[in-house]
Amino acid sequence: MQAIVYEFIGTALIILLGNGVVANTALQKTYAGGAGWIVITFGWAMAVFTGVYVSAAESGAHLNPAVTLALAYLGKFAWSKVGGYLLAQIAGAFAGSLLVWLTYKKQYDASTDAGAIKATFCTAPAVRSLGWNMLTEIIGTFALVFGVLHMASPASSLGALDALPVALLVLGIGLSLGGATGYAINPARDLGPRIAHMLLPIPHKGSNDWGYALVPIVGPVLGSALAAMAYHLLHLP
Numbered sequence: 001m002q003a004i005v006y007e008f009i010g011t012a013l014i015i016l017l018g019n020g021v022v023a024n025t026a027l028q029k030t031y032a033g034g035a036g037w038i039v040i041t042f043g044w045a046m047a048v049f050t051g052v053y054v055s056a057a058e059s060g061a062h063l064n065p066a067v068t069l070a071l072a073y074l075g076k077f078a079w080s081k082v083g084g085y086l087l088a089q090i091a092g093a094f095a096g097s098l099l100v101w102l103t104y105k106k107q108y109d110a111s112t113d114a115g116a117i118k119a120t121f122c123t124a125p126a127v128r129s130l131g132w133n134m135l136t137e138i139i140g141t142f143a144l145v146f147g148v149l150h151m152a153s154p155a156s157s158l159g160a161l162d163a164l165p166v167a168l169l170v171l172g173i174g175l176s177l178g179g180a181t182g183y184a185i186n187p188a189r190d191l192g193p194r195i196a197h198m199l200l201p202i203p204h205k206g207s208n209d210w211g212y213a214l215v216p217i218v219g220p221v222l223g224s225a226l227a228a229m230a231y232h233l234l235h236l237p
Helices: 002-026 037-059 065-073 079-103 105-110 114-119 130-151 159-177 187-199 215-234
Strands: none
Touching (some): 002 114, 002 187, 065 215, 079 187, 130 159
16 A cells, blocks of 8 residues: 555656646746746656655656556566556646646636646647657657666666666657657656646636547557567567
């Protein structure tokens, strides 16, 4: 149960700081308005570092259904625990978005750009083409999970800083691959906040775009499956 609680806390911290930096740059009447992509990608990297650092010792810091499913496929995590972890991750992502909304309540009230408001919760493609958007999420998540699987048991531990390589990997994915779809690379990261966007009383928030929601859910699952299979093939006895 403690592991599930820490999965919730770690995921909530990722979304609080990750969507928080998007809110700080995208909403009206903030000090960081228009700060741009570099600030956003570094903010997300620090969010991942914090979430992983806080939860690693207690839950293994999956914080992402794609990572949980890959580890279960490889026999590194019990399938009986998968459901609890996935629910904790989605609930944590929802809670993190709720905290972002509470932090920036007055800015949400003042903002009129529905696209910018939605961007502080969930992802959307720069160019809408569901097949290509799906492929982008598959590639990004493959890079994430394949990297994480090699970082999970490093030959030379960094001790308390073992969370740093994962954060740097997320920074690299954001800088290199994130511009096409907003790099969800995590089904819970998109689904929990999208539900929050649907439920919260935000003026001018516009559509929840559930027609796109399968892309940041299915794409990362497929990407993690491919990464797990590649890792397995490369490490056959």
